[in-house]
Amino acid sequence: MDATEKQREHVAILCQKTGTTANLITKDCDALLQEANEPLNEEQIVNIGTIRKASQKLRSIADEVNQAISNGIPLWAEQEETSYFMTVLAHDLKDPIMLILGFSQVNLKGITGSLSDRQKETMEHIHRLGHMLTSSIEESLLRANGIFKEL
Secondary structure, eight states: OOHHHHHHHHHHHHHHHHHHHHHHHHHHHHHHHHOSSSOOOHHHHHHHHHHHHHHHHHHHHHHHHHHHHHTTOOSOSSHHHHHHHHHHHHHHHHHHHHHHHHHHHHHHTTTTOOOOHHHHHHHHHHHHHHHHHHHHHHHHHHHHHHHHHHO
């Protein structure tokens, strides 16, 4: 397997992790918003809606990149282009992740009002997923750099 194939594999894995994580975050947000027994205030609803939109953006980015790879669209041709592509992809993914982390932290700290224990657990899960995805992105960037150092 040459460097380009390895890189495509790493991008595909990252996009798969991103898509799966985005789906989990969306599911958690939906659960929070639909829980009738534990009502949220307006600010909390807006924050959760923002988190949900950010997770949908992550899913969209992952789907677009996966579709391009599946269609055989060359995302890069040279080592420098690959490095640039990975940097741009990481940046595009980190923007919505920062929204997820920020708004989940605001809700966890009680800035917008208190959460029930169940809501807090769900929000903590969302926050952990955001951190896990950040780690996956950083790992992918390190692997990408490692592939080219082998050449």
